[in-house]
Amino acid sequence: MQLHLSTYVSQNYLQVFNAFDEQLFWKLSPTYPKLKLLRFDGSEPGDVVEVELQTGIKSFRWTSLITERSITETEAYFVDQGQELPPPLKVWHHKHLVSKNGSGAVIHDIITYSTGFKPLDLLLYPLIKVQFGMRKPVYQREFGKV
Secondary structure (H helix, E strand, C coil), X not given: CXXXXXXXXXXXXXXXXXXXXXXXXXXXXXXXXXXEEEEECCCCCCCEEEEEEECCCCEEEEEEEEEEEEECCCEEEEEEEXXXXXXXXXXXXXXXXXXXXXXXXXXXEEEEEXXXXXXXXXXXXXXXXXXXXXXXXXXXXXXXXX
């Protein structure tokens, strides 16, 4: 399944892209499940981000590898690819794309995921959409509302 969420902000696309650091990671983190950050290397190819999802009942490890990064005259992006995922996820590919939009930018969260079972993928879609939709006000607060 693929989910694509877009948020328009007033800052320049390169300023926005360069702000994707550990501090922004924490601001974008959901209130549930609680996250324990185990490793945050950055957003360059080969970097690793590793968290422990703490549900209150059981903890799950989520490890992502940064596999791609590109900066052009009109857009910049990096991709985190799930390496160790919590059940029921089997595939996770998240492209963090920031594109130029006049003097501002558009932040795109493009997520491709799979559990290996299409009905479960469909069931998870609204949950993932809500979880990542919660980033929109954070992006607008950090980078200016349009």
